[in-house]
Amino acid sequence: xxxxxxxxxxxxxxxxxxxxxxxxxxxxxxxxxxxxxxxxxxxxxxxxxxxxxxxxxxxxxxxxxxxxxxxxxxxxxxxxxxxxxxxxxxxxxxxxxxxxxxxxxxxxxxxxxxxxxxxxxxxxxxxxxxxxxxxxxxxxxxxxxxxxxxxxxxxxxxxxxxxxxxxxxxxxx
Numbered sequence: 001x002x003x004x005x006x007x008x009x010x011x012x013x014x015x016x017x018x019x020x021x022x023x024x025x026x027x028x029x030x031x032x033x034x035x036x037x038x039x040x041x042x043x044x045x046x047x048x049x050x051x052x053x054x055x056x057x058x059x060x061x062x063x064x065x066x067x068x069x070x071x072x073x074x075x076x077x078x079x080x081x082x083x084x085x086x087x088x089x090x091x092x093x094x095x096x097x098x099x100x101x102x103x104x105x106x107x108x109x110x111x112x113x114x115x116x117x118x119x120x121x122x123x124x125x126x127x128x129x130x131x132x133x134x135x136x137x138x139x140x141x142x143x144x145x146x147x148x149x150x151x152x153x154x155x156x157x158x159x160x161x162x163x164x165x166x167x168x169x170x171x172x173x
Contacts, residue, residue, distance in 0.1 A: 054110065066099075070092070071091070075089060081136065104122070113140070
């Protein structure tokens with residue numbers, strides 16, 4: 001029992017000493033010189049906020065954004081995702097307006113309806129590796145309530161009309 005108390009005391013003292021070094025001496029805060037140089041020269045590229053290949057261009061993220069931080073930009077050439085669904089625009093996230101509410105991510109139809117990774121995220125999309133066309137073709141049951149809820153964000157400024165989304169969901173079932 002005495003050994004356990006000694007070990008516990010030693011762990012507490014070592015932890016306190018390590019934390020004091022970190023706080024007062026910045027002991028473990030080392031910035032890479034190359035990264036520092038890139039920052040000072042303005043050569044740091046932000047991580048992508050949109051998975052462009054997987055995004056279906058529905059504008060749901062743009063419509064759901066409470067601060068208007070997401071703007072839909074026209075593609076040079078439209079991309080057919082599946083028969084009858086052509087992507088003409090992609091979202092562009094303005095980080096200065098973004099308040100990190102994650103509505104864009106949560107209301108992305110691929111995430112909200114199909115449970116796949118959302119194609120937009122205020123911090124970093126990361127690796128989104130799936131075929132949206134394949135996802136849209138696979139059978140999935142979507143409740144009318146959920147479909148109606150998501151559709152309200154796709155109705156106004158959207159590339160995709162609400163009835164088109166409802167038709168697509170009915171075809172999938």
